[in-house]
Each structure stands twice: as C-alpha cells, then as structure tokens.
Amino acid sequence: MDLKVTVLGASGSYPGPGAACSGYLVQGGGVNVVVDLGPGSLANLQRHLPLDQLDAVILSHAHADHWVDLTGLHVAHKYFFGREGLPVYVTAENRERAALLIDGAEPVFEFREITDGTTVRCGALDVVFSGTHHYVETLAVRVGVGSSSVAYSADTGPDWSFEEFTTYRQGPVDLAVCEATHLADAEHLGILHLSARQAGEMARRAGVGRLVLTHLQPGSDRGVYHLEGREAFGREIEVAGEHVDYEV
Template identity: 45%
Template structure:
C-alpha cells in the first residue's frame, strides 16, 4: 500500500485532564517528508514513541498555553539535552506558550528553535504547508490547517462557537474538532464546543470526515457521536489513542 500523503495518529485526546489510562491532547501529523507533533499534552510523549523516535521529529506545533496542550515540552527539553542529543527541534507556538516554557527550561535554545506564530501565520514544514487562525478561547489559541498536495486537515484546538473554521479556507478533508461537552451546557457560555456545535462546524465547512476529540472526562462518547450526527451528515469518528486517520 502507498504511504498516505497526510496521516494523523492520535497520541492523546482527553479534554482538560487525562482520564484513567488516557492522555491529554496530542497528534502525530505525518507525510512522506515530515513528522510533526501537534500539541504535546501530558501523556503524549510516551505514546509518541510508539510511532517514532524523538530524533525523527521534524517539528513540534503547540496550539496554546493551557497546560493540557503543551506540558510535555519541558520534559522533551531534558530528553534532548541529556539523552537524545539531536539538533534543536523547531517548535511553533504562541508568545504566551514560550513565555511559560522559558520559565521551565533553563536555556530553551539548547533543545529547541522557537518560532512564534499568531493569527494568519503560515510556514512550510518539510512537505507540509501549515496555516493558523486564532480561535474563540480564553488565551491566544491557534487552530491549524495542514496541506500536503491535495490532502488537507484542520485541528480546531480549543475554541468556543464564535470561531469560523472557514477562516482556514475551503476543501477541508479531515476536521479534528474539540467536543468537550454536550449541548445542554451551551448556555454556560464556556469557550469550548459541544458535540452539536462541532457537528455544525463540520457541516458549515462541508468537510469530508469529522473526528471528535477533547471530550471531558466522564462524558459519554456515544452521546457525542449522536449529537454531532444530528448536525453533520458526513463521516464522524471519535478520537482514541493510537487511532490513525488519513486526510
């Protein structure tokens, strides 16, 4: 079988904190010429190494400064500095994330090259074209779009319902959307999506395949699938650790 142009492997998908045996948010985004770790939530470092060695990472992308999305970085800092000894790995993240990371890594440039990204930033990582869009969340948070040839995926990161996914352009194959709660909590105005709102987002952008992630511990996955399917007619999956999706 041919290697897919763009493959995403779930390294962690628990919302806010990891449920038993789980891990917070993280994905491995692979194409023929790049291995990118997208969000480094607690628990994802161990799972990453089921697929690649740290020295094989092309880059790390961090959506925002909330702890459940990046706190493996200071651990990787030590791993590279003392054990792996590879060249510094490029890291893309917000100003706020780097401010926190610099406090936890004595000399961050020993292990990483730090690239600040913001709304509408773009870059090329190997054969992957990346673009970012600021979402509707409590701190500066960036959703990502990745393209390789005709394949494309979007990761919503954390967002409330006011962010418009089409800011990242048309023709999205795979949408990994957060789905923290069910719709009965929408009235609380929490800046996260319900499964219903994730479905509406997928329908609005006319994506091919919606993957629900970031369910809060205690949520019932089957109910999230049900709610999302009432708003979106296309293919819907639930993220779970180790699962692979082709964009």
C-alpha cells in the first residue's frame, strides 16, 4: 500500500441523515493530509487519526459543504493542542472566507494559496491542482507518491476531466474519487455538477484505474448511482461509503 484514502463524508451539497459532507483522509509516505472538511467530517476524522497528527489540510473550494469544519479544527489546535503553523492549502476566496469566520485563524493555520496548476510537495507527497468547471474557483487535486496516485475531482461540471492530470500533468491516476451529485435524468438542468453517468464516462476516457463516486445527493439510492456509473465506466466501480478506505 502506497496511498490510502479514507472517506470521512460523501454527502453532496448538504449533510444527509447521519451522513457527513465531503472530507477525505489521504495517507501515504508517513504523511496525513485531509482533503476538504465539510460539516461532520471532522467528527469522523477522529475515528481514524488524532487531530494533532494532521500534517496538512487541503480545501478544494469556498462552498460551505467542503470546508466549514475547519472552524472546529482551529479550536482543537489552538486551545487543546497548543499547535501553530498547520499548513492549509486554499484558494484566495476560501482563505478570505475562512479568515472572516475564524477569529485568529493565523498563526494556528498557515494559509498557502493555491490555484490551477499549483504544485506542492507535502512531505513525501507530490500534490498538483487543476481548476474545475464550477461556480467558484475550485481545484481538483492529484496526490502522488512513488508510482502510485489518487485524484479527487472536487466539484465540477462536465467541462473538466481527470485528463487534466492523466494527459497534461503528472501521469496516471490509479484511483479517482469523483463527484456524482445527480443522475443522468438531471443533466438537462445544466448545473455545474456531474451525473453518475458523466462521471463514469469522463473517468473512462481519462483512463483512470479505479473509480469511486462521491458527493451523492443526500437520501438518494446509492444502488442507482452505482449502476449508472458502472455502465458508463465500462467496469466495476465503487460508491463512497463513510469510513471506508481505498488503497493503491
């Protein structure tokens, strides 16, 4: 195992009944990074990692369902662990919003602004960002260590693809965690999210190894997303489950 992704929350747009919003613990090369911290994900994170063992936070975009649990992490680090300088990778807009919401965000956090094309080294991890097709600046992320890699779409409409990583940037994607907010019957609405069908088709074209669908509409039938995504991907896929981990 080179990389492990643990799902902390897979509920799209708002928390479902007992289900947290977007959050993923990515571990590899001795480094612990959390990607997105939506409502509920901080609680779930602590079933897998003590909060003082986090090495960095990556936030994909400024929509609340992807980051507001940063508030709780701030309290924990400031008042309970006395820690400073946790790197938090954010878009400029997300940094502004976080600074508004969190009194004294720095120096507890050390904000590092990211944008399309930014590459960073996080311990042993090589991290690259790609701007997606969404309502605000949103960054998909690819994390690589050795010859293994995982990628996360963040939120995106159909005009972005994992090809941004596989074709133009840092090579293959062994495991793709892709948003699928709705089903094909809602594609005509033109919202900047993917259906399970679109996610499957896009991931197939990009040549990713394995596909995990996430960011599902709360209360929806996971089985239908699974069937629709699998048909479009052309192979077996998985639908993200809270506390389930995926290894590459």
